[in-house]
Each structure stands twice: as structure tokens, then as C-alpha cells.
Amino acid sequence: MPKEQNKETKKMILAVGAEIVHNKGFNNTGIQEVLKEAGVPKGSFYFYFQSKNDFGLQLIDFYSQFIYAKLDEAEALSDVSALDKIQRFFAEFLTLFEKNKCKGGCPIGNMAQEMGDLSEEFRERLQTVYICLQSRIARLLDQAREEGHVGIDIDTREMAGFMLNAWQGAILQMKVLKSISPLQSFERIVFDTVFCAQTKEHADG
Amino acid sequence: MPKEQNKETKKMILAVGAEIVHNKGFNNTGIQEVLKEAGVPKGSFYFYFQSKNDFGLQLIDFYSQFIYAKLDEAEALSDVSALDKIQRFFAEFLTLFEKNKCKGGCPIGNMAQEMGDLSEEFRERLQTVYICLQSRIARLLDQAREEGHVGIDIDTREMAGFMLNAWQGAILQMKVLKSISPLQSFERIVFDTVFCAQTKEHADG
Numbered sequence: 334m335p336k337e338q339n340k341e342t343k344k345m346i347l348a349v350g351a352e353i354v355h356n357k358g359f360n361n362t363g364i365q366e367v368l369k370e371a372g373v374p375k376g377s378f379y380f381y382f383q384s385k386n387d388f389g390l391q392l393i394d395f396y397s398q399f400i401y402a403k404l405d406e407a408e409a410l411s412d413v414s415a416l417d418k419i420q421r422f423f424a425e426f427l428t429l430f431e432k433n434k435c436k437g438g439c440p441i442g443n444m445a446q447e448m449g450d451l452s453e454e455f456r457e458r459l460q461t462v463y464i465c466l467q468s469r470i471a472r473l474l475d476q477a478r479e480e481g482h483v484g485i486d487i488d489t490r491e492m493a494g495f496m497l498n499a500w501q502g503a504i505l506q507m508k509v510l511k512s513i514s515p516l517q518s519f520e521r522i523v524f525d526t527v528f529c530a531q532t533k534e535h536a537d538g
Numbered sequence: 539m540p541k542e543q544n545k546e547t548k549k550m551i552l553a554v555g556a557e558i559v560h561n562k563g564f565n566n567t568g569i570q571e572v573l574k575e576a577g578v579p580k581g582s583f584y585f586y587f588q589s590k591n592d593f594g595l596q597l598i599d600f601y602s603q604f605i606y607a608k609l610d611e612a613e614a615l616s617d618v619s620a621l622d623k624i625q626r627f628f629a630e631f632l633t634l635f636e637k638n639k640c641k642g643g644c645p646i647g648n649m650a651q652e653m654g655d656l657s658e659e660f661r662e663r664l665q666t667v668y669i670c671l672q673s674r675i676a677r678l679l680d681q682a683r684e685e686g687h688v689g690i691d692i693d694t695r696e697m698a699g700f701m702l703n704a705w706q707g708a709i710l711q712m713k714v715l716k717s718i719s720p721l722q723s724f725e726r727i728v729f730d731t732v733f734c735a736q737t738k739e740h741a742d743g
Binding site for chain 1: 732
């Protein structure tokens, strides 16, 4: 098989697998099911992946690339404050979840919940994604502070982690309520109350 | 078998199952594994539970009773402000997670992530738990407002949901980092910054 075709087939298996795992969970998904859906013969799976675990680790990369790309897009917005960029990043996912009828949730959060205790390899890979996202949001918060939208006393790294976690938890509640209202509450409380209060405090102090 | 003994055996299966499912996930746990660990013959499972799903639904009750009991304890504290009661409730779990080496996470959150899309019955049962916890925290926030620790503009119901979600997300990050630092950040940001800023704003206004 030509190398380019191999690459495409692998990508396709990952894309199909990503959707199934997103809906059903990693442990609950069989390789055969993925290959059947992708229309790829069973034997060829091990041509592309060393094991189901290797497949799962590559799924984490697949999912995180998608999230990083959304963050790239938000960062690239021009004439927009850093705080607005963060808000747009979350809003973009809110729209996606709404379109998806509140199903699936965050694939990285799902993997974290399912695999965080079961595999050290998964945990380490997920940790890298968590740290990367937290650092990128923290950098935007640093800019937002320079723009006067975030109080000077705020530990931006800690706040970035808090925001991502609050968002992750809101996604989980969305999944249970089948409503985007927890995501809207997140937006309201973080952007209208927390930062608003911070800057007020800052201005007062 | 005497009725009392039946009840005890059922409780024991639930307790053993709760621990296994907490560590491995619901879909990833086999009934046989639970019965083997509990030392109960396989055939008798269906004497106590209609199906694996029925077992899972009763596990949700088992887990939520544990959480409600912790909230009862916090509410019963005397000479403590309502905001401190909420803080003690979370702190109690922080201690448990620390003892448990950051493993397992929140069993209700885990079930929500795993089963929220897969079973309408599970989703509804989990929704009840979410709503109950949110209402109880909201009531404490109402008291905290009366005590002057929460700004009058705060929608206490929304804030209660936000706090529980931020906590849930922090637990997930804890599982990935194998560190309680996300839980400590939650405490710091919610109790030292959000409410502190709220009341400051309130006092200023």
C-alpha cells in the first residue's frame, strides 16, 4: 500500500474511533466495532496500532489537537481582548455541545475519568494535555491582566486551572441534565462575576 | 434465608461493588468479579438485583447516601457559619481523596460521565442526585447571604451548581495529576476570592 494511503486509513480509523469512543467510552468500545464502522479489515488494525492501548493514546492526541486548534483560532482573533479570546474559546464549544444535543461531553475529560487510575501511560499523556491547556489559558490571563481585566493579585496559572475544571464539571452536569444551562452559568459566573469582581476590587484597591 | 440476612448480603454486595466500580468504572466491571470478591454464589445475584443495570442504579443510591450523610454532618455543625459548613463539606472529601492517594474520584461524577449518554434510567437517577446536592448547597448559600458572607446579587442556586461543578472538575484534574493541588486551588479561589470579592463588592455597594 502506498505510504500516503496508509496515513489516510490510519487517520480514518482514528476519526471513526474518536466518535465511537466519545459516545460510548474507551473501555466500552471494541476494536472490531471501530474497524467495522471504518470498513477496514480486522487484521490490519495491528498494522496501524500496536494495541488497543496504543490506539487509545493516539486518540488522546487526536482529541487534544482538535481542542488546541480551537484555542489557536481564538488566539488568532484580532481586535479582541485576551479575556474575550478565552470567552470565545469556551463559547465555541458551547455551540458544538448545543449542536450535539449535550451528548458526548469532553473527550479528554472522559478519558481522564475512565483511564486516570487504570493506566499510567494514559494518565501521563492526559497530564500533558491538562498542563498545556492550563499554560495557554494562563498566558491569555496574563495578557488580560496587562489589559486591566484581571486583578493583579490573581495567580493566573491557578485561575486557568480553576476555569478549565469548572468548565469540565459544567460539561458533566450538561450531560446529566441534557441542557446547556450549566455551561451558560459557567460563562455568567466566571466572566460577569469573578473577573468583574476582581477588577472592581482591583480598581477599589 | 431470614429477611435480615438477605438485607445484609445485599448491602455487602453493594459495598463491595461500589468499591470495584469506583476504581474501575461501571462498564469495565463484571458482575462475576463483584460476586467473587463478595464471596456470594453467582446464581444469587438475580435474587438481589434484577439486572446489572438495576445493580448500577442501586449503586448510585449507595454513593449518593454517602455524600448526603457528609452534607448532613456539615450542616449539623454548631457555632459555624453557613459558608464554613460548605467549606467543611468539601474539606472532608479533600481529606478522603488525600487518604485514597487521589484515586477513584467522585463516584457520582464517574457514573455521570460513563452512563449519562448510555442509559436514560441512569441519567434520570443521576439528575436527581445533582439537583438534590445543588438545592442543599443553595440553601446553605441563602443562609450565608443572610449572614452577610455572600453578595445579595448572587443567584445562590446557580452559584451552588457552579461550585459543585468546579469541584467535580477539580477532582478530575486531581485524578490526572495525582495531586490534591486542584482541590486546594478550588478552596482558595472559591472561598478566599469569589466570596471574598462578592462580599467586598456588596459592602462597597
